[in-house]
Amino acid sequence: MKKINYVIVPIFIFCGVYATLDLTGILAYAKKSAKKSESKNVKLQNEIDEMKQEIQSLKKETKQNPIEKEETINGTYSNIEKIAGQNFKYTVKIYGDIWTSSLEPELFGEPEYEDGIVKGKDLFDNSGFFKQGYVYNNTVQIGRFSATKN
Numbered sequence: 001m002k003k004i005n006y007v008i009v010p011i012f013i014f015c016g017v018y019a020t021l022d023l024t025g026i027l028a029y030a031k032k033s034a035k036k037s038e039s040k041n042v043k044l045q046n047e048i049d050e051m052k053q054e055i056q057s058l059k060k061e062t063k064q065n066p067i068e069k070e071e072t073i074n075g076t077y078s079n080i081e082k083i084a085g086q087n088f089k090y091t092v093k094i095y096g097d098i099w100t101s102s103l104e105p106e107l108f109g110e111p112e113y114e115d116g117i118v119k120g121k122d123l124f125d126n127s128g129f130f131k132q133g134y135v136y137n138n139t140v141q142i143g144r145f146s147a148t149k150n
Contacts, residue, residue: 073121073135077147092140092147099123101142114142 077092087106092099097118104111116125116132123133123142133142138149 073118073140075149077138077140077149079145079147081145090145090147092142094118094123094135094140101145103145 074095075093077094079090081088081090081103086109089104089106090101091104092101098115099118100113100115102111102113114132116123117128118124119128121135122131123135123140124131133140135141140147140149
């Protein structure tokens with residue numbers, strides 16, 4: 001079979017003027033454009049594949065080294081303390097850099113209140129110079145009283 005290198009196609013242009021068109025040149029241009037397009041698609045696909053691999057490695061790294069969730073000490077801590085045969089409800093509330101505590105008798109007597117400032121996990125008086133207590137895990141300790149986070 002013989003290969004056709006050059007094809008002439010008659011085309012009618014305005015007012016019946018007769019012209020010819022080289023289809024092989026058009027086909028060559030179309031092939032060249034297709035190759036460029038294919039080359040761009042291959043490059044884009046390679047970039048996408050690289051990004052997918054990077055995402056997978058980041059997922060593996062995150063699973064191996066999970067981000068430690070910063071535990072906040074904010075919240076309410078409470079306990080029932082027995083003093084001289086009477087029950088007292090001991091409550092400490094910590095929010096941001098402020099803490100308050102109350103010791104309320106179950107039967108008779110006046111409740112006692114304290115407050116201060118928080119530095120890290122340490123509780124200080126209002127001046128910030130005298131440490132009153134601290135928070136460890138889910139427990140707050142102020143003086144001889146302790147309470148667990150609710």
